[in-house]
Amino acid sequence: VEQLHDTDCSFCRRIRSRADQSSDLVCEFPHSIVLLGAWQYYEGYCIAICRHHVRELFELDKLVRHAFIDEIALLGEVLASVFKPRKLNVEMLGNQVPHLHCHLFPRSAHDPDHLKPVWVAIDRAEAAEEERRRLTGAKADRGSLRERIRAELSRRTP
Amino acid sequence: VEQLHDTDCSFCRRIRSRADQSSDLVCEFPHSIVLLGAWQYYEGYCIAICRHHVRELFELDKLVRHAFIDEIALLGEVLASVFKPRKLNVEMLGNQVPHLHCHLFPRSAHDPDHLKPVWVAIDRAEAAEEERRRLTGAKADRGSLRERIRAELSRRTP
Numbered sequence: 512v513e514q515l516h517d518t519d520c521s522f523c524r525r526i527r528s529r530a531d532q533s534s535d536l537v538c539e540f541p542h543s544i545v546l547l548g549a550w551q552y553y554e555g556y557c558i559a560i561c562r563h564h565v566r567e568l569f570e571l572d573k574l575v576r577h578a579f580i581d582e583i584a585l586l587g588e589v590l591a592s593v594f595k596p597r598k599l600n601v602e603m604l605g606n607q608v609p610h611l612h613c614h615l616f617p618r619s620a621h622d623p624d625h626l627k628p629v630w631v632a633i634d635r636a637e638a639a640e641e642e643r644r645r646l647t648g649a650k651a652d653r654g655s656l657r658e659r660i661r662a663e664l665s666r667r668t669p
Numbered sequence: 670v671e672q673l674h675d676t677d678c679s680f681c682r683r684i685r686s687r688a689d690q691s692s693d694l695v696c697e698f699p700h701s702i703v704l705l706g707a708w709q710y711y712e713g714y715c716i717a718i719c720r721h722h723v724r725e726l727f728e729l730d731k732l733v734r735h736a737f738i739d740e741i742a743l744l745g746e747v748l749a750s751v752f753k754p755r756k757l758n759v760e761m762l763g764n765q766v767p768h769l770h771c772h773l774f775p776r777s778a779h780d781p782d783h784l785k786p787v788w789v790a791i792d793r794a795e796a797a798e799e800e801r802r803r804l805t806g807a808k809a810d811r812g813s814l815r816e817r818i819r820a821e822l823s824r825r826t827p
Contacts, residue, residue, distance in 0.1 A: 566756065567745060567746075567749065567756075567757055568738075568741070568742050568745060568757075568759060569742040569743070569745045569746040569749070571742075573739065576738060576739070576742060577735045577738070580726075580734060580735070580738045581731065581734070583726070584726050584727040584729075584734060585727070587725060587726060587727045588725075588727040591725065591727070598724065598725075598762075598763050598764055598767055599725055599726075599761075599763075600760070600761070600762045600763075600764070601726060601760070601761040601762075602758070602759070602760040602761070602762070602786075603757075603758070603759040603760070604756075604758045604759075604760070604786055605756050605757075605758075606756055606758070606776060606783060606784050606785065606786070607784055609756055618764060625764060626764050626765055627764065627788070627792065628760075628762055628764070628786065628788040630785070630786040630788045630789055631788055631789060631792045634785065634789045
């Protein structure tokens with residue numbers, strides 16, 4: 512499988528440097544690496560970054576696309592099992608970093624905004640410190656969130 | 670392939686009634702139907718509704734998931750080719766209708782909010798009529814938008 516890297520791309524640098532080994536890295540799949548996201552009000556929120564530097568899903572070779580999507584699906588199943596969300600939100604945007612990646616937000620029924628995409632609240636959070644604190648959640652719990660996801664992943668992958 | 674239907678699901682009814690034949694239906698794939706979305710400020714915005722009534726991507730059988738994602742990828746490639754967006758946003762949310770579907774938003778560099786997800790502006794539009802008119806775009810163009818997408822699709826599918 513061809514691995515393309517762009518030295519100007521922050522996600523490519525992140526994949527290569529493995530700087531996240533000690534902090535936000537949840538797991539390493541063959542076609543993606545998974546990081547715990549910032550907005551842990553959405554408990555279990557992860558970002559799967561494709562190892563291949565492409566802008567769009569359709570630019571991946573078909574078999575690589577299938578493998579990448581199977582990693583997203585496995586991660587989604589694991590997050591659903593651990594966090595019991597009302598719904599998962601699975602999003603490939605790339606407006607700020609145009610390197611293929613996928614946000615997985617477990618959405619809780621207790622979220623008063625559960626009928627809306629997360630971005631309405633996150634946009635508020637970017638302007639207001641109190642909302643930012645609410646949506647990033649307790650820093651202390653990040654390690655245990657990561658461990659719970661990892662434990663369920665390893666239960667499902669032989 | 671198993672086809673599950675839920676008589677209480679508005680998307681299942683939409684698929685069965687084929688009520689959209691004359692209006693918003695862009696095309697029918699083996700595993701999804703594609704509708705032209707409401708917010709045509711994002712020129713070419715489509716929604717691919719999976720024919721199978723599942724809540725989450727991971728609930729699809731692996732081969733069906735691959736086929737569904739290939740339909741999303743083909744549609745994305747077609748939208749990119751027709752509308753030349755700066756970036757595509759590909760989103761499976763389902764907070765309001767929990768039947769698997771995928772939003773494809775072509776994002777233009779001329780959109781002053783192009784670094785943000787569409788939902789911040791759409792949330793504004795739901796409260797303010799002027800913003801709603803801006804984001805739904807010109808009604809008169811919907812037929813020709815649909816035709817441009819169809820033409821490119823048929824060029825790519827033998």
